[in-house]
Amino acid sequence: QQQVKQSPQSLIVQKGGISIINCAYENTAFDYFPWYQQFPGKGPALLIAIRPDVSEKKEGRFTISFNKSAKQFSLHIMDSQPGDSATYFCAASGTASKLTFGTGTRLQVTL
């Protein structure tokens, strides 16, 4: 079964700190790795995505780090803000396969 394992399940970070969420996958055919952000009562929205031909992608305060040999990728949120408090899902897919989602990380950024 194609799986994406996500950790931690929940995370508390102080305002201004760095939030780090990790994901690991098994299927070496995966070639697209998006992260989704979900606020309570809303649908998830794409935050940032990476292809395996690069090791890092940065968009504002959000960075994806990708380690192809370890089959791991992570989301870093720099200068975390209370407005970043949400649930984050990693996902992965490959040609001829739909997205497989991680189990989610609930992030709380405290003042």
Added chain:
Amino acid sequence: DGGITQSPKYLFRKEGQNVTLSCEQNLNHDAMYWYRQDPGQGLRLIYYSQIVNDFQKGDIAEGYSVSREKKESFPLTVTSAQKNPTAFYLCASSIDGGSGGPYNEQFFGPGTRLTVL
């Protein structure tokens, strides 16, 4: 204004009733999906469709049914056979479901919260 709409936002069902959740997209996407999300939990795939008049079961299809008669519509029926239907239901679409890369990127609707009375 392109996107995915789901209706109703809130839905209440009596035990033994079938209810249908609506999902419409105007993104011209081929693939559509239904997920269930329980409080504090991840996304569990119920059904998906990669093309009109065709759909496949996901991980938790029992007690649910779908149809895909039009490209833009993918309604989900929660039947009385679903023993614990109270949950948040999310519909999504993607350009297609199998070409890989950004073509698999899913766009989500705002969700329907179903409560069994």
